[in-house]
Structure formats: structure tokens, C-alpha cells
Amino acid sequence: MCVVFRFRSALALMFGVLLAFTALPAGAGENTAVFSDTSRIASIGGSITEIVYALGEEGHLVARDSTSSFPQAALKLPNVGYMRALSPEGVLSVNPSGILALHGSGPKEAVDVLKKSSVPFIEVPERYSREGILEKIRIIGKALGVDAKAEKLATEMDAKLKSAEKQTASIKERKRILFVLSTQGGKILAAGSDTAGDGIIKLAGAVNAVDGFSGYKQMSDEAIVTARPDVILTMKNAGPPISEDELFANPSIASTPAGAARKVIGMDGGYLLGFGPRTAEAIHDLAVSLYGSQVTD
């Protein structure tokens, strides 16, 4: 009987807490644009972590997410998991004094709980363009209280990105690129508009072979043939690698100009799609892979 009593009292305790819970004061989770305390920052999103390092403020970091794999030193930080599957207790367990999270971090419930905690939570927007990168730098700099440093970095980045874009300005024959995210089960998952893949293709002076849908979608064989890509672009180091043989074994891919010339470019996912401090170099690398000697400095 004592057992039952104990179980019941545990239940009663739980329900008591449940009922009384409404009386608890809510946490002051004010979303400020400047962290009052920058000593312990959790960085959620690969490009955010890169920017914090580029600003030389990495001493403040106490945690990262699984998409933050650059620079090498960041790997030493505790990993709070994939940015879209955060565990609120996991994030709070590193005792952050502030959370910098890239737009799209989630799930919503986890973010709501984090915002409810007294830890300031700053969401950094993501736009796949030059202005988008500069905006990220300025927001992160402001949050960490190093506006001047951020402004300097943003100016440098602006110049670098502009010159990277200029390298392909005079090219007449624009290459058509198909960005393939995965080839699982022989199905081609390709990047449409409003994706990082689409953004980097445009910055490198090329054309996204896909039009007519946004986001990542499976493409039918006929749509691939109609898209007529000159080059297939894929990611490396992100999930299972896409093998060239498998890619060109697909008859619809094989029939395109890219298939005839077996032209496929594989680049590191974080580097290619991060839209952070390394994007200017990524644009340059992609442009050289595409246009070779036509790229002007």
C-alpha cells in the first residue's frame, strides 16, 4: 500500500505543479539586438560561427550546432545538434549568456522555450545575396558589441564580393547550372529559386538551369532534359557523396550538355552554400571551375 501511496503522492505532486504552474512568473526573454553579457555565446548556424571567428570574437563561444564545421577550431565546441532539431535543455545546459541563431533554427517549440528563458535570443536573417552576408555580419557584430570591427569586416567583404562578382561580368556565354542536392533512388533533387544553391550560381555569373519552382524539388526526367544544364553542381562532405557514375547513369542527365561533356563540379557544402566570410572565395572557385581562363581578376 505504501507503494501505491507513494505513486499517488508523486502524481499529486505533478498535478499540483501543473495547476500551480500558471502562477509562476514568466521569464524575461526580451529579444534585444545587443547582448548585455557576451561572455558565453551559443552559435547556431554554420555561417554565424564563421562570422564570429572572422570577427576574432570566438573567445565568447561556448557551443555550436552540427552545421558549424568551419573553422577546424569550432569542432572543439560542444555540439547542440542540428540547427532545426534543437533540444532546448541541451542549449541551456551550456549556460549561454546569449544565443545567436540563424533564421530557420527550430523546432518552433524549442525556440519558444529558449525565448522564454532569460537568455537573450537573437535570430539572424538569411538572404542568399551579397547584401545578405553584409547584413549578417552587422547584426552579429552589433549583438556582440563590436560594431566598429563588424563594419570594417563588412566593408572588406563587400569589396571582395563585388570583385568576385565582377570577374564574370564580361562573359557573354552564360553557363546553365543544375544544382543537385541528392540522387537518392535515382531521383534528382534539384535547387529551384530562393535557395542557397540558386544564390551562389547567380553570384558566380551563371544561370540556374531550373526555373518554375522554388526550394528543393524532385525533377522529372523530361524537366531535366528541358533544363539543358551545361554543368552539374553538387555538394561534398554533406551526407552521402554523389558519385559521378551514378549521376551520368541517369539517362536524362546523360542526354544534357553536362552529361555529354561529363561536366560535374563538387564543392564542400558549408563553403559553397554558407553565405558567410568564405563566400567570395567560393564564388571565385566556382567561376574558375565554370569559365576557366575567361575569369578576369
Add this chain to the structure above:
Amino acid sequence: MAEQSIAGPAGGAMASAGDRSARARVVILLLSLALALSVFLSLISGASDASAVRVIRDWLTGAVPVDAALAARDQLIVFDIRMPRVLLGVLVGAALAVSGAVMQGLFRNPLADPGLIGVSAGSSLGAVAIIVLGRTWLAPVTLALGSLALPLAAFFGGLAVTLLLYAIATRQGRTSVATMLLAGLAIAALAMALTGILIFMADDRQLRDLTFWQLGSLAGATWPKIGTVGPVIVLALSAMPLLSRGLNALALGEATAGHLGIPVQRLKYTAIVGVSAAVGASVAVSGGIGFIGIVVPHLLRLAIGPDNRYLLPASALLGASLLLLADAVARTIVAPAELPIGIVTAVTGAPFFLWILLRRRGIVDL
């Protein structure tokens, strides 16, 4: 697949009914203790070093903590993260296990399970429809129902599949087990295909949410969600014990149960609606958590026999405990990140399920 029925409480047992029920009572008492322990373990374990014991003690005694900021953080972790999650684990674990047991009694087959025969797929379809179409085609529904839209859609999805399945598998008052399983597979495939169409329509953000949601997780536990699905599950679970006598009689065959004065048709509908409600609500908040519905009742039949009067409450207790422990593993094993719980239950449940199948090939003592 040969048609086999579970031996009734009176059949095939070496022990007398009296011994059985005494043993069952002891097991239920032990399971209550195990659940209390699991609740306690779940509350004290997590990625952070927040002490649930201290937080609850301080809160009860009104003690003023030394470090106010840290205390506020720990309070949030215990009251807003762990507690709703533990409560959700108890509700969902009990709902899945009891639904499994009731399904098995209803179809007179120990391998029937809401997941196996497509009920979960139907619930998923309903939930995914709300996630993907909630702001477009189904906007009037979501606006009218608010946070109730998702669990209700999951409920009706599950209900539709169950009713369809029953209509297909039942001819002249007899339910064919083989037909039920095959029809269940077909309906599950259809529901998954429709879910696939919705997934195709989803945008990136919804897509990623869906992927994680389908793996199953108790991570979305919040008080408002518990307020929504809690009553549905509690109501459904409290209706289940009323079925135990009827399910026991049903084990002897529908005709015999009818002669014993059991309102068979009403029993079937109550069971179906109850299971759909419990599973629908569970799927809506926690996604696809597999195997609890098969593994738990089966283990308990081995321990206390097939009498539903004991099997149902015991299933609720063990289901809740196992899911809590699985969730504790999911929350701590890769801290500060966490695993989807569906992975934990499937990794442990799938081999067990295979073991059941292997045993059935040899001796059948269910």
C-alpha cells in the same frame, strides 16, 4: 498466415485463475512502482545539470535561491521543459501500449498494432495535411480550430483508416485476420502515398519539420499542447478498462461473446473510436513512435496472461515507463544534442519483434 486466436483466460493455462489474478495484481503493483521510478528518473535526468529535486523543493518551500538567474534557468528547465515532456511521455506511452492491447484483443491476433495496420499512417496523413496545407487550402479549418486542428486532424485520419479497415476485414460478423493485415498494409501504403504528395507540396521549412516529426520525438512537449491532447488521451484511456470484460469474451469468438450477453457491435465501435482517439492524439504531438503497441502487451501476456482486466492497466503502466526511459536515453545519450525517440524505440523494439516472430514459428504459447 494461419488464423490463431489467443487462448481465453480459461484455456491453455496451467495455473488456476486465482493464482493468475494474484500474480497480476503483484505485477501491476510493481509496475506502478516502476512508473513512479521512471517519472523520477526522467525528471532528474537531462542534458543540463539542473537539479529537479532542488527546484521542486525550493518551489514548494518558497526558499529564496542564492543565484537568482541560475535558479530561474533551472526552474524553466524543470517546469517548462522536463515536466511537460515527462507528462507527455506518460500519456503517449500509455496510449500506444493500451491501444495495442485493445487492437490485439479486438482482432484476436497478438500482432495487431495501430502502427502495423495503418492507423498511425492515417493519423500522420491528417497531421501532415494540417502542417502543409494549414495556411492555404485548409486555412479555414486551422483558423477555426487553432491549436486543436492538428490533433483533431490526426484523430480523424486515424479513425477513417480504422473504420475502413474494419469494414473491409469484417464479413458476416467475422473479422478475417489475414484480410485485416493485408488491407492494413494497403491502406497504410495509400495513406503514405497521400502523405508523400503533401510532402512534395511542402516548402523547405515544412519539409525539414516533417522529416523530424516523422522520426518521432517528445521534444515538442509544451503545456498548451498537453492541454490539447491530454484530455483526449485521458478520456480514451479511461474508456478502455470498460472494454476488458468484453474483450475477454471476444477471445472465445464473436458468436460466443454475443451469447454471453456482450454487446459485440457496441464493443467494437467503442474500441475503434477509443484507439483512434488515443493513437491520433499521440501521433499528432509526438510523430511516429513505433513498437510500444506490440512489445508491451506481448511482454505482459507472457508475465500475467491474456486477461484484459489486468492486461490493459498493466500495459498503460509499462508503456508509460518504457517510453519515459527511452526518452531519457534520447535526451542524454548525445547531449547537448538529442536523438529522435522513434529511433530509440525502433532500435530496441524491432529486434524484439523479430524474436516474437521466431518464437511463434516454434511453440505458440500466447
